[in-house]
Amino acid sequence: MLTVKSFDFNPVQENTYVLSDQKDACCIIDPGCYFGNERTALREYIEQQGLKPSLLLNTHCHLDHIFGNKFVHETWDLPLHLHENEQPVLAAGPEMGRLWGMPFENYRGPLVFLTPGETITIGEDQLEILFVPGHSPGSVAFYSREQGFVIGGDVLFRGSIGRTDLPGGDYDTLIRSIRQQLWPLPDDTIVYSGHGEPTTIGWEKANNPFLK
Numbered sequence: 001m002l003t004v005k006s007f008d009f010n011p012v013q014e015n016t017y018v019l020s021d022q023k024d025a026c027c028i029i030d031p032g033c034y035f036g037n038e039r040t041a042l043r044e045y046i047e048q049q050g051l052k053p054s055l056l057l058n059t060h061c062h063l064d065h066i067f068g069n070k071f072v073h074e075t076w077d078l079p080l081h082l083h084e085n086e087q088p089v090l091a092a093g094p095e096m097g098r099l100w101g102m103p104f105e106n107y108r109g110p111l112v113f114l115t116p117g118e119t120i121t122i123g124e125d126q127l128e129i130l131f132v133p134g135h136s137p138g139s140v141a142f143y144s145r146e147q148g149f150v151i152g153g154d155v156l157f158r159g160s161i162g163r164t165d166l167p168g169g170d171y172d173t174l175i176r177s178i179r180q181q182l183w184p185l186p187d188d189t190i191v192y193s194g195h196g197e198p199t200t201i202g203w204e205k206a207n208n209p210f211l212k
Contacts, residue, residue: 002125002147004192007042010034011102012064015194016042017151020051025123027055028078029142029151030194031068034102039071055120058082059153060136061090062166063097065194069107079110081120083131085138087111089168114140127151130181134174135162141181149190156182156191158199161210178211
């Protein structure tokens with residue numbers, strides 16, 4: 001059984017997630033910690049809970065989701081897992097940070113590519129990798145079939161969808177990803193998004209104006 005802990009980090013108010021089992025295994029998804037106090041909050045939570053991070057995952061590599069990659073890598077010696085299509089997005093992060101007035105040092109460690117349809121393991125729990133491009137060319141989501149939740153990145157929000165006006169974004173691709181990959185999930189599936197509050201698949205089917 002996984003516990004989902006979220007942090008609201010950086011000026012863009014990005015949701016960073018720590019998923020942990022009932023022993024001590026955990027993974028860190030989209031570490032957006034930009035300021036020193038945010039990095040401290042992430043580290044202290046993990047240490048106080050007695051957790052041992054085993055995975056660093058990115059749903060996608062827009063700058064607000066990767067600010068903390070370097071910190072996590074250096075603190076817990078974890079390589080970055082991402083979809084291979086996100087490599088140019090990751091590489092563009094520092095330049096985007098400069099343009100947005102948020103300079104940062106990018107992750108420069110090894111890359112491990114995620115394969116949609118396969119699973120990743122946290123202790124004895126598994127997450128299925130769903131390929132959901134459109135907001136970004138290599139966006140993925142992490143689905144817990146047993147517990148009924150999905151870590152969706154910036155694909156689907158409560159009452160909204162991810163923006164598609166950034167490089168590599170495509171509106172039609174995003175809508176197709178949501179309908180083909182997320183809509184088949186049970187209606188009570190909780191969606192933990194990259195920004196804002198959680199929602200459910202059923203609520204979005206009934207209320208999301210972009211997907212009527």
